[in-house]
Amino acid sequence: MADKVDEAQAFLQYQTDIQISNIRKTVKTTTPSLFECENCGAEIPLKRRIAVPGASLCVECQRIAEIKNKHVSTDF
Ligand SMILES: [Zn+2]
Incomplete structure (x- = not known):
């Protein structure tokens, strides 16, 4: 039993x-947004994860990535 x-x-x-x-x-x-920045490992704030679905970078790294992307696009 x-x-x-x-x-x-x-x-x-x-x-x-x-x-x-x-x-x-x-x-x-x-919820594809990451809890931590893919680049530097910093915590991505909840507000940002909600505002930017799929965010994988923190605000700072995203800013740098956008600057780099601009550089790439102007090089062509
Ligand atoms: Zn970062």
Whole structure:
């Protein structure tokens, strides 16, 4: 009897683990903004992550990247 309970609990735990990992996957795909800057590792503020979906750089690195992009485009 005790074995059956353990089995049921293990199964429930297994199902819960799958559900949690599915939720995590969904969260990851629906919130593409990073928590940390890809370039310098600084924390990207929540406001910025909401304002700029998919943001992967902090404000400072984004500014530098934009300046660099401008340089690249004017070189051509
Ligand atoms: Zn940065």
